[in-house]
Amino acid sequence: MNSKKEKTSKKLKKKKEEKKVKWITIIEAVFLLLMVYIFVAGIGIYFFGLGNNIFITQTAKIIPYPVAKAEKKIITFDKMKSQLASVKLFYKKQDFSDLGMRVDFSTKDGGKRLMIKEKNILNKLIENGIIESEANARGIKLTSSMIDQEVDRKIKEYGAGDNLEEELKELYGWDMKSFKENIVKPDIYKEKLFEKLKESDESYKKNKERIKIAENDLQTGKSFQEVAKKYSEGKSSKEGGEMGWFRVDQMIPEVTLAVFSLEKGKISPIVESSLGFHILKLDDQKEEEGVKMFKVSQVFLRNKSFPQWLSEMERNADIKIFLKEFKWNSEKERVEFVQEDMRKFEEELLKNNPNDISVMF
Secondary structure: OHHHHHHHHHHHHHHHHHHHHHHHHHHHHHHHHHHHHHHHHHHHHHHOOOOOOHHHHHHHOOOOOEEEEEOOEEEEHHHHHHHHHHHHHHHHHOOOHHHOOOOOOOOHHHHHHHHHHHHHHHHHHHHHHHHHHHHHHOOOOOOHHHHHHHHHHHHHHHOOHHHHHHHHHHHHOOOHHHHHHHHHHHHHHHHHHHHHHHHOOHHHHHHHHHHHHHHHHHHOOOOHHHHHHHHOOOHHHHOOOEEEEEEHHHOOHHHHHHHHOOOOOOEOOOEEOOOEEEEEEEEEEEEEOOEEEEEEEEEEEEOOOHHHHHHHHHHHOOEEEOOOOEEEEOOOOEEEEOOHHHHHHHHHHHHHOOOOHHHHO
């Protein structure tokens, strides 16, 4: 009797073990198939340019295939393609018929134009990666509250208000999270890094001291023309500070705000712009055909611009591109096409069609 129970027990145990082995085998087989699929999708991206295949694009939303490395930042295939999709949606939503133009990316030439857009997006992502890496290296870290404050500032600046999320969704297919990631964060990193770079730049410190001395000379009674000739750089130095007449749209924002606040004959405090330090004098103002014009003089000291800093960083950065279509040119500090025909197409497009809608936006 006991012997019979033992045999039955052994049979049940054996069946359980066989069932367990079977499930393990199935799981291992499924896992192996997934690995093979992921590998094949990667081969399609890196070696056969199948990045537009729907199965591959969906896989890339889960698997972070790297397309480039900018210093310590990895740029993923999905990041690049999702931004390209936003660009396509933007063009689709625009009506350029009033300009007698249209954008069709489905044609042969349209496909090449879209490739140029993709290259430009990758270039921008690499630029953002370099900026973020350098910012992090200098101790700059962003918090969610900092990002939210910047979003509020941008809403006030552009007057979007409650419609911002709706407009982002309509034009780019973005939600607020995408807007923060694609626009707000890179802008804050750029701004914070520029402040850090200026702190350690000797030429910036010298210019800051020099413009303060110029301001002091003006406050102690020296003429604007005399001070401009002594301290200013460029054209304004030779002409005693006189710059001539300008419309609002011909002046950079910081200068425009300062000029708007001045009365005729008055002098501004020191203004720092993206170009350098200014002390401005409103010589005269008038209106021509409904357009306000301002005659301005300035004392100007040029500072190193952020693009100049970025150019140096890009020249020396550790940048790698893993896609067969593109390469990094460290001398020109930009992404380029590998294929000669695409380089020529882009060159001719920029040269012969500067007003092409697909180039302008």
